Amino acid sequence: MTPDFQTVVVGAGVIGLAIARALVRAGHEVLILEAEDRIGQHTSSRNSGVIHAGLYYPPGSLRARFCVQGREMLYEYCRTRHVPFEKTGKLVVATLPEQIAGLESLMGNARACGVNDLRMVSAQDARAMEPELACVGAVLSPSTGIVDAPALMLSLQGEAEAGGAVLALGSRLQQTESMVDGYRLTVGGTTLTCANLVNAAGHGSWDVARGVASFPADLVPEQHLAKGHWFSLAGKSPFQRLIYPLSDGASLGVHFTRDLGGGSRFGPDLQFLEQQQVAYSFEAESGAFGASISRWWPAVPAERLQADGCGIRPRITRRGSALSDYLILGPQAHGLRGMVHLFGMESPGLTSCLAIADHVVEELKG
Ligand SMILES: Cc1cc2nc3c(=O)[nH]c(=O)nc-3n(C[C@H](O)[C@H](O)[C@H](O)COP(=O)(O)OP(=O)(O)OC[C@H]3O[C@@H](n4cnc5c(N)ncnc54)[C@H](O)[C@@H]3O)c2cc1C
Known part of the structure; x- marks a missing residue:
């Protein structure tokens, strides 16, 4: 038949x-x-609409392989099909001296995944790039960007x-x-x-x-569902590049992204859902976000953060697992x-x- x-x-x-x-x-x-x-x-x-460079995933994993290949394929696709995108670059920041070793190991992991364009940046140089930023050092990823999903x-x-x-x-x-x-x-x-x-x-x-x-x-x-919320901030974007704290392994941490219209977003957080049901109610507090952002942006006007939206990660691993x-x-x-x-x-x-x-x-x- x-x-x-x-x-x-x-x-x-x-x-x-x-x-x-x-x-x-x-x-x-x-x-x-x-x-x-x-x-x-x-x-x-x-989602955050970020074209990831591929820094974080275990070398040899499907995540690492598809990210590095897929990122180049996506940039080429966006160019030829006129899909809006921007290669913004991103800074992963250490806010404490003991995190510098974490930046070095991130660079090592990225190299093992085939990402060879990362550069260690001093606190002074990071501040020259992004005057609002507070950090003790950073890694610059030039091939990170954003896309209009x-x-x-x-x-x-x-x-x-x-x-x-x-x-x-x-x-x-x-x-x-x-x-x-x-x-x-x-x-x-x-x-x-x-x-x-x-x-x-x-x-x-x-x-x-x-x-x-x-x-x-x-x-x-x-199956485990893990929600991530974003807050937005009206007005001029505080940073040119995307700003990420060091990942704790479970998520990338609350970070700064901007969209192609210049809008600023902070997030996502990581909240595992008790019920395995997809529902997009907003359940995050701006206070916790403000405290987390203030580690690398001391001047964050936390009172002006606006609840923006959320997404749900379809996870195979449970809370606390890598x-x-x-x-x-x-x-x-x-x-x-x-x-x-x-x-x-x-x-x-x-x-x-x-x-x-x-x-x-x-x-x-x-
Ligand atoms: C908080 C968060 C932030 C993220 N940020 C980024 C980022 O910055 N960069 C990045 O690269 N990735 C990011 N991601 C990941 C990325 O968004 C996802 O990997 C990707 O969107 C998954 O696409 P999908 O098509 O598999 O799933 P989906 O977009 O969920 O599509 C699945 C579709 O299947 C349909 N469906 C379900 N069941 C049925 C059925 N029985 N019959 C017919 N249709 C069905 C659904 O309605 C849905 O439309 C993020 C994800 C989250 C949650």
Whole structure:
């Protein structure tokens, strides 16, 4: 029996859209299923919008590899497709003398990941670059930047559709059954068939995998949701470059980013949710943010910080554990032909989307 679609991609976030684009370029006939009425309503529009250079991840991990490759692919993509971006550069700052060793080890880790353009900067030089900044030393990352994530998603969607992909909005995948030559999917009140299935459903990836009748249950990882809030600050941006404290390993710490319109944002924090439910209520206090920011920006006008929004990290690891790597399970892992599941696609997934997409196309070939 000929399937209705050769390949179904579940999820129209930045990763699902990048995968759909890569698949049509590789000759697939693609259907994108998206549960919401618009693309990119979840993590892909609730992030810092930073193009990460790739400093933090364990060398050899998928996170490290995809970030370094994906960052260059993304800069090139933005240039050729006229997606707004800016290579702002970023300073990672030490606020105490004992943190200087942490900056040195960050540089070593980045080098081992293939990031060779970092430079140690003295407190004096950092202040010359950013007069409002207080630190005892810093690392400058010139290849960090920012991107307009909604514009990126529209561009990926446009290319996928121009290549023949069909986008079905308001279409939640509920159940998947294996057939001899593919899969039967239940979507709302209807069913459709496909030869290949890519699960890029973000927080929903766990439910999608559990809904595949023949998928080995023990391969579905634990799911932990961790919220991150931002506060914004009206007026002129206090810094040109992005400013980050040293990471504590669990998150990058409350940092300064700006958007392409010059707006300033501080965050995200890290709050693990007790209930594994995606709800975007704002539950952060500006006082705690102000105290944290004041370590490297003493003049922060904490009383003018405005609640801005939040996003939710789809994590495989629980509170207190180090960040896990991405988990991408293809046919070799679970034995089901033409099926790939993506779990734990948190930061730097926006930066890495094009590299992740190429990897998924290879998984399907294998
Ligand atoms: C606080 C925070 C800050 C971040 N900052 C950065 C950053 O600065 N730089 C960076 O590179 N990365 C960052 N990230 C990570 C980045 O945003 C994500 O890696 C990326 O957006 C994930 O994209 P996605 O397509 O996998 O998920 P999503 O954008 O969540 O998309 C998944 C889609 O699947 C749909 N879906 C779910 N279930 C179903 C179903 N059953 N059927 C059909 N559709 C379904 C959802 O509606 C959704 O649209 C950040 C993330 C967070 C949370």
